[in-house]
Amino acid sequence: MNIRVVSSKEEIETLSPNEEMIHLAFRPANTDLFTIVQKCPQVKAFHIPTSYKRTISTSARMFLQMQNIELLEGDVWGHRKDINEYSGISQGVYDRIKQYRENGMPEQDITEKLVRETRLSPDLITFLMQNS
Structure with missing residues (x-):
């Protein structure tokens, strides 16, 4: 999956x-979230830093919940926006999820375990497990 x-x-x-997951590296206002949802009807999740997530209004959270859009907490570590506008989740993460599930974990x-191994946020890993 690409973010x-x-x-x-x-x-x-x-x-x-056709964007499905969007990382917001700025503090979004309610109107920003509404605009993105209108522009990207297939969006499944917003991924935002912890400090920004705390400032999302109750009305915006309710709107996202009604649209079945997840609000995930976390950062995109080591990503260089000047090189690529997308940050990818490697197939190896999905393979490990599958392997650990098969082992009954x-x-x-x-x-x-994946938070330690990949430096991805717990919210993002939970989202990936639910959607794989």
């Missing part, structure tokens, strides 16, 4: 309608 990294409000105009343990 589209959006660094500023001005980049919202450049989003493709509980979901919580899988999440904890």
Whole structure:
């Protein structure tokens, strides 16, 4: 899965309608979230830093919940936006999830182990497990 990294409000105009996961590297206002949802009807999740997630209003959270859009906490580590506007989740992460499930490992343990191994956020790993 690819995560589209959006660094500023001005980049919202450049989003493709088929984006499924978007990392917001800026503090979004309610109108920014509404605009993105209208522009990208297939969006399944917003991935935002912890400090920004705390500032999302209750009305925006309710709107996202009604649209079945997840609000995930976390950062995109080591990504260079000047090289690629997408940050990818490698197939290896999905392979490990599958392997750990086949070994009978509980979901919580899988999440904890993958957080340590991949530096992905617990919210993102849980989302990937639910959608794989």
